[in-house]
Amino acid sequence: EPEVTQTPSHQVTQMGQEVILRCVPISNHLYFYWYRQILGQKVEFLVSFYNNEISEKSEIFDDQFSVERPDGSNFTLKIRSTKLEDSAMYFCASSFGLAGGVHYEQYFGPGTRLTVT
Amino acid sequence: GENVEQHPSTLSVQEGDSAVIKCTYSDSASNYFPWYKQELGKRPQLIIDIRSNVGEKKDQRIAVTLNKTAKHFSLHITETQPEDSAVYFCHTGGFKTIFGAGTRLFVKA
Numbered sequence: 001e002p003e004v005t006q007t008p009s010h011q012v013t014q015m016g017q018e019v020i021l022r023c024v025p026i027s028n029h030l031y032f033y034w035y036r037q038i039l040g041q042k043v044e045f046l047v048s049f050y051n052n053e054i055s056e057k058s059e060i061f062d063d064q065f066s067v068e069r070p071d072g073s074n075f076t077l078k079i080r081s082t083k084l085e086d087s088a089m090y091f092c093a094s095s096f097g098l099a100g101g102v103h104y105e106q107y108f109g110p111g112t113r114l115t116v117t
Numbered sequence: 118g119e120n121v122e123q124h125p126s127t128l129s130v131q132e133g134d135s136a137v138i139k140c141t142y143s144d145s146a147s148n149y150f151p152w153y154k155q156e157l158g159k160r161p162q163l164i165i166d167i168r169s170n171v172g173e174k175k176d177q178r179i180a181v182t183l184n185k186t187a188k189h190f191s192l193h194i195t196e197t198q199p200e201d202s203a204v205y206f207c208h209t210g211g212f213k214t215i216f217g218a219g220t221r222l223f224v225k226a
Contacts, residue, residue: 033214042219043161048212056213091160103149103210108160 002026004109006092012115013082021077021112023092031055031097032075033106034067036088043091049075050097082116089113119144123207123217130197131225138220140207141189149210150183150190155219156203165192166210197224 005024013019025032034046048055049067066078075094079086090113093106120143130136140150151166167174167181167190174181178197183190194201202224207217 031212035214035216043155043206043208043216045214045216048214050212056211058213105151105163105166106210106214108162110160 004092004094004107006090006109006112008112009110010113010115012117015084015116016081019079019082019114021079021090021092021114023075023077023094023109024073025075025092025094026107027073029094029096029107031095032067032069033093033095034077035091035093035108036060037091037111038088046077079114082114084116087114087116119209119213119215121207121209121215121217123220125220126218127221127223129223129225132197132199134197136192136194136197136201136222136224138192138205138207138222139189140191140217141187142209142215143188144209144211144215145188147209147211150181151208151210152179152181152192153206153208154203155206161206164205194222197222199224199226 007022032049035043037043045058046061047057064080068076089111091111092109095106096104122141148169152164153161154164155161165179165181167183178195180193204219204221206219208214
């Protein structure tokens with residue numbers, strides 16, 4: 001069964017540094033998402049992406065964050081200048097999207113644990 | 118803005134008992150209601166979902182019910198087993214996906 005993959009599994013970075021988290025969505029999916037989950041807390045929506053542009057974003061997704069689909073397979077999340085509070089698990093997800101006005105299941109990747117020191 | 122409230126935050130049941138988790142949402146345009154199970158250190162995985170044109174859906178020991186008028190949907194797990202112990206999340210499907218806060222389910226053997 002196809003799966004969403006993410007690299008790296010764990011990233012340690014110093015405060016103020018830029019990080020890029022990478023995801024390879026399922027190949028025939030059209031919608032891509034980034035979420036974060038601080039340890040022991042809920043899953044928080046960051047951004048959704050369709051047709052090479054942001055579809056929706058949350059209040060968390062400020063100017064420090066950006067997303068890109070640099071080629072036909074990768075979907076990346078960049079954090080420009082990391083802060084301590086960016087430490088979390090970041091999940092990528094993809095879905096077929098929308099058909100007949102109804103949403104489809106999102107498939108989650110295994111996550112990247114980001115530690116900012 | 119959109120909001121999803123999930124209750125209870127923690128639920129402890131004896132093996133073989135039933136567990137019910139409820140989510141209440143605010144966006145009346147929501148039309149897709151999935152439930153995810155997240156085991157410790159792992160990704161959320163879909164266990165069941167329901168669309169707004171049906172009121173109930175069942176898959177073996179798991180069922181989801183939807184009340185669109187009252188804007189709530191519930192996860193029902195019957196004959197619980199220790200391997201059901203996990204955190205369960207609801208969300209209201211959409212391009213701005215709002216998750217519930219999660220319910221930590223403990224099933225005691």
